[in-house]
Amino acid sequence: MNVFIIGIGLIGGSFAKDIKRIRPDAKIYGIDTNVRHLEEAVDLGIIDVKSNYDELRIADVVMVAIPVDVMIRELPQILNAVNDECLVFDGGSTKSLICKTLEAHPKRRNFLAAHPIAGTEFSGPSAAIEHLYEGKTNIICEVEKTAFKLQEMALELFQQIGMRIRYMNPEAHDKHIAYVSHLSHISSFMLGKTVIEKEKNERDIFDMAGSGFESTVRLAKSSPAMWTPIFEQNKDNVVETLEEYIQNLLEFKQLLEKDDFKGIYNEMNATNKIKEILNGIPLNNK
């Protein structure tokens, strides 16, 4: 089986590692505009060979794991280059614009729109981890638009890697993911910004930071090149979640200003139910 990974970073590289484990016969071809990443991926044994779009015609499976703005430009060309039996799937964090872009593509049936909910705040081939996807959710959109045989092939791969599958339409995906992923990134980036701004004037502040701060600000290490186009493509939903979040922060501040500490207690107590919710989330970083 010839497996092509386009974009050999955390997401593509981790998939390559898992494919190698479950299909020892697979040959992994890597494509990336970053030559240094490609070399690194070969050195790390993540891919077997460096490749290019001309060779895509021999691909059985192609995973596309590149920033979502580049995805919009490249996916039509990738589909043009593959053969009729080839499965192409993506790992993008937005789904609406990707699905819309490929709607009328003659090879739409070769494409499966996917979003494996997995990752860390790190990037590049050296960030790739075996078993990253184990126990994680993979959201699949518009499954009915993919050829039946290729659906089957994709599901078999995802299940062997240990993912649980959820089906959703692209609009619902983008709306929900704004709450549970995109908003977290913004809250974390702005928390980091607020504290860094302070530190300009006040030294030593970071000697006082503990693991709680580290945890809430962890996502502020994420790649701007990856996240800017996600916020762009999901702008309307992200703005809505931000408005609700800012409103909740304003209300909390007003409770403080009014000395309504019973109200403050109740807010926190009600939100403690996040404990049970989090118990249901499969995690990488235990």
Added chain:
Amino acid sequence: MNVFIIGIGLIGGSFAKDIKRIRPDAKIYGIDTNVRHLEEAVDLGIIDVKSNYDELRIADVVMVAIPVDVMIRELPQILNAVNDECLVFDGGSTKSLICKTLEAHPKRRNFLAAHPIAGTEFSGPSAAIEHLYEGKTNIICEVEKTAFKLQEMALELFQQIGMRIRYMNPEAHDKHIAYVSHLSHISSFMLGKTVIEKEKNERDIFDMAGSGFESTVRLAKSSPAMWTPIFEQNKDNVVETLEEYIQNLLEFKQLLEKDDFKGIYNEMNATNKIKEILNGIPLNNK
């Protein structure tokens, strides 16, 4: 050595465990208004015996690890009850009001105001962890007001437990800690609230949550009984950090609304320097 722990939860219980390790001869007395916690602490071997304020006169060291509002009420009585050679220190997350409350106490020289920056989102004796304090920062305020011999005794204990010591005045402590700890808790609680509110109408949203969400929302599991009085005592600083945080979120939203994605990229890119800052933070949860 007779060591009394008042408040046998995560902070007090973890200290008890470390004291037992570095001073095997120490006898650990536990005091807590929560009878179930006391029983649990005995069963877990965290304390040797249950005790009460009448016995405080035989104490050599007393650690007070109770919510900061209760601290204000109890610390004067605890100091009244101890003998002249006894060291009393606290572990509260605010320092100004505590120092002010004890300013004119006849046994002020027996007290050391401390804030060990360590913890997890869990509480109660079962949350106590050995080595919780290893490599962590302990902020000591108004050290000059503590008797020299008791300063020495405290520093020796803290150093044997592996803590690094920083000295600060109570006002600077409360101002800085608002940024690196109190604000993180609010950002996390309100993120949890925003997502939970959404979930009322939209099911299945949590199937889509990953480790990034878990990390940013982790502190929303924290105890409201512990955190409400912290926000109350540090209200002015906390309101100021909240205003700056909300302002940064509003500006980010405005960049999105204006389609200024170069601006969005720059914001995130500048905040990425949090990576180097975080590398300096000693963590529990590896």
